[in-house]
Amino acid sequence: MAVAQAKLDAAAARLAALSLPQTGWSAAARHDAAARLQAMGMPGKRDEYWRYTDPTSLTTADAPHARLFDAGDEPAMFDAVDRVKLVFVDGVFDPAASDDPVAAGVELLSRVSADIHWAQGLYGVLETRGQTPVARPLAALNTAAATEGVLIRVTGKAAKPVSLIYLHTSESSDAILHHCIKLESGAELTLLENGPAAARFNKVLEVEVGDGARFHHVRAQGRDHERRAVTHIFARLGRESLFKSFTLTANGVMTRNEAIIELTGDDAVAHVAGAALGDGDFHHDDTVFITHAAERCESRQVFKKVLKSGAVGVFQGKILVKPGAQKTDGYQISQCLLLDDDCQFLAKPELEIYADDVKCSHGSTSGAIDETALYYLRSRGVPLRQAQSLLVQAFLAEAIGEIEDEALAEDIRARLEGWLARHGQ
Amino acid sequence: MLEIKNLHVKLEEEDKVILKGVNLTVEAGTVHAIMGPNGSGKSTLSYVLSGRDGYEVTDGSATLDGAELLEMEPEERAAAGLFLAFQYPVEIPGVGNMTFLRTAVNAQRKARGEEEMSAGEFLKVVRAKAKTLKIDAEMMKRPVNVGFSGGEKKRNEILQMAMLEPKMCILDETDSGLDVDAMKLVAEGVNALRSAGRSFLVITHYQRLLDHIKPDVVHIMADGRIVKTGGPELALEVEHNGYANILAEVL
Numbered sequence: 001m002a003v004a005q006a007k008l009d010a011a012a013a014r015l016a017a018l019s020l021p022q023t024g025w026s027a028a029a030r031h032d033a034a035a036r037l038q039a040m041g042m043p044g045k046r047d048e049y050w051r052y053t054d055p056t057s058l059t060t061a062d063a064p065h066a067r068l069f070d071a072g073d074e075p076a077m078f079d080a081v082d083r084v085k086l087v088f089v090d091g092v093f094d095p096a097a098s099d100d101p102v103a104a105g106v107e108l109l110s111r112v113s114a115d116i117h118w119a120q121g122l123y124g125v126l127e128t129r130g131q132t133p134v135a136r137p138l139a140a141l142n143t144a145a146a147t148e149g150v151l152i153r154v155t156g157k158a159a160k161p162v163s164l165i166y167l168h169t170s171e172s173s174d175a176i177l178h179h180c181i182k183l184e185s186g187a188e189l190t191l192l193e194n195g196p197a198a199a200r201f202n203k204v205l206e207v208e209v210g211d212g213a214r215f216h217h218v219r220a221q222g223r224d225h226e227r228r229a230v231t232h233i234f235a236r237l238g239r240e241s242l243f244k245s246f247t248l249t250a251n252g253v254m255t256r257n258e259a260i261i262e263l264t265g266d267d268a269v270a271h272v273a274g275a276a277l278g279d280g281d282f283h284h285d286d287t288v289f290i291t292h293a294a295e296r297c298e299s300r301q302v303f304k305k306v307l308k309s310g311a312v313g314v315f316q317g318k319i320l321v322k323p324g325a326q327k328t329d330g331y332q333i334s335q336c337l338l339l340d341d342d343c344q345f346l347a348k349p350e351l352e353i354y355a356d357d358v359k360c361s362h363g364s365t366s367g368a369i370d371e372t373a374l375y376y377l378r379s380r381g382v383p384l385r386q387a388q389s390l391l392v393q394a395f396l397a398e399a400i401g402e403i404e405d406e407a408l409a410e411d412i413r414a415r416l417e418g419w420l421a422r423h424g425q
Numbered sequence: 426m427l428e429i430k431n432l433h434v435k436l437e438e439e440d441k442v443i444l445k446g447v448n449l450t451v452e453a454g455t456v457h458a459i460m461g462p463n464g465s466g467k468s469t470l471s472y473v474l475s476g477r478d479g480y481e482v483t484d485g486s487a488t489l490d491g492a493e494l495l496e497m498e499p500e501e502r503a504a505a506g507l508f509l510a511f512q513y514p515v516e517i518p519g520v521g522n523m524t525f526l527r528t529a530v531n532a533q534r535k536a537r538g539e540e541e542m543s544a545g546e547f548l549k550v551v552r553a554k555a556k557t558l559k560i561d562a563e564m565m566k567r568p569v570n571v572g573f574s575g576g577e578k579k580r581n582e583i584l585q586m587a588m589l590e591p592k593m594c595i596l597d598e599t600d601s602g603l604d605v606d607a608m609k610l611v612a613e614g615v616n617a618l619r620s621a622g623r624s625f626l627v628i629t630h631y632q633r634l635l636d637h638i639k640p641d642v643v644h645i646m647a648d649g650r651i652v653k654t655g656g657p658e659l660a661l662e663v664e665h666n667g668y669a670n671i672l673a674e675v676l
Contacts, residue, residue, distance in 0.1 A: 376515035379475050381503035381533035394519025
């Protein structure tokens with residue numbers, strides 16, 4: 001089928017507005033990515049996976065403005081965690097505010113001059129694989145045009161979590177970051193990300209999880225109401241490896257989080273979870289594609305959204321079990337709590353199974369707050385708003401429970417409780 | 426303490442009248458029992474007093490120490506000292522029992538302008554009270570009523586009552602679904618709370634609960650009204666002869 005001219009034009013216009021590095025170790029990968037994007041065009045509203053989310057504000061040549069959010073005196077996210085801090089201001093690395101990346105074994109995309117063989121084998125590679133069977137043009141755009149990012153190769157158990165802090169200081173910033181992480185056999189790393197990053201943020205994270213390696217990812221996307229973000233995680237998992245990713249989203253006029261995970265080694269485990277809360281013109285989209293390509297792998301998708309005053313939530317989750325991926329254990333749940341009648345939750349769970357000895361289940365629910373539970377709490381003296389807040393937290397508990405590190409989970413819970421107490425749910 | 430006058434209530438959704446002029450006065454420090462056949466309006470009375478949605482009061486009043494209950498939000502009624510032990514305690518997945526209890530205790534204290542209980546003090550008190558009700562630490566950690574047996578749920582209600590120290594306690598068929606030992610345990614919990622400043626309204630189908638929680642006054646409710654009031658002997662009469670005789674006599 002011919003690609004609509006408008007989509008091709010949009011891709012050309014977007015690329016024309018960017019300056020793509022022509023030399024350096026990643027030049028070839030970037031060149032290929034630009035060509036991919038030019039061939040597939042920008043996403044359009046009629047694309048199967050963009051029917052519920054209008055891609056326009058993510059694809060225009062200029063980023064729509066986003067006012068800055070004042071979090072007041074609230075301590076920064078993950079403040080209590082001993083971590084390697086790397087700060088990006090509107091997408092630009094801020095060395096003064098950061099720990100020394102080199103000492104922590106982290107290379108920066110903008111500073112790498114010599115060939116990094118392992119990174120060449122990863123940069124744009126998983127993204128390219130992830131373009132089939134579903135095109136992801138904004139990820140190709142990212143590979144072509146990313147201006148910054150981290151390259152981390154982990155060989156043992158990382159001493160501290162690596163914490164990427166994304167500050168947003170300009171109302172018109174348009175940031176494109178691309179991170180590559182390679183965990184060698186048996187290695188372990190926790191990656192933390194937080195902050196809105198920019199008025200518009202396009203981020204790709206490529207993660208290669210080697211045999212027996214463990215990767216933990218916890219992120220919070222920043223509470224600027226008008227910020228827009230499109231993020232992709234591309235992960236490939238080796239034998240007996242573990243991948244766990246949790247995302248907290250509160251506010252944001254446009255969020256599209258994609259996770260494309262391929263279980264290629266036997267007995268690998270992948271969990272992706274998200275908790276999202278928003279009101280008004282909040283639009284939040286989780287699009288997940290998990291491919292089981294090996295035996296006895298386990299995958300879990302746990303996504304919860306709390307919507308208020310006209311907010312929209314989208315979940316598109318797929319489990320693909322390839323021929324021969326026997327004993328697959330796939331689970332998927334997407335649930336939405338609609339606090340007002342004018343909110344919308346659009347869910348599209350998909351299972352595609354080509355092996356005959358697998359266990360796959362999925363569920364999706366949307367509903368109002370449980371009135372009986374609310375009455376029960378109130379009958380014990382808990383005021384209405386506090387009772388609602390408790391029930392919202394309870395609703396999100398399963399997703400937050402996917403965070404393995406209890407201290408990190410507790411940080412998320414406490415913060416959520418504070419937000420709900422201050423702003424109502 | 427509790428004074429209900431000419432209370433008329435209908436279901437909001439349908440035009441069905443449930444309470445047709447209930448009059449009831451519970452004095453401080455007394456235990457009143459309400460018995461009555463199925464569908465007589467006993468549970469509706471408890472829900473209306475505690476402020477559940479879905480009911481419309483068309484006439485009458487209900488006051489607690491002179492304050493009009495029916496105009497208050499459920500949480501205000503609780504803070505004013507009203508407590509309903511539910512016939513079917515509600516399961517709340519995701520909310521820890523301990524968190525729930527501490528939130529409730531402190532919300533009520535806050536509403537009354539009292540100082541909140543510290544975590545340490547709360548823990549000490551709750552452990553002691555849970556122990557007498559044979560509620561173990563594991564049960565306190567679990568989500569509210571989730572996976573609790575019938576007996577555990579009812580004991581959990583009594584624990585809430587013990588922690589919240591209300592002055593007017595309504596027990597809605599607390600004996601239903603309990604074996605004899607569990608009923609004794611619950612009754613002991615209730616009896617331990619009896620005091621000069623605290624009253625009870627015990628709703629039950631059976632005399633046997635009243636063997637353990639001895640009432641001062643027994644009311645028979647039928648067709649949305651209190652039709653007969655007497656001493657503990659009235660409950661025995663029901664136990665021996667059923668409701669038919671009493672109802673034939675009064676209706």
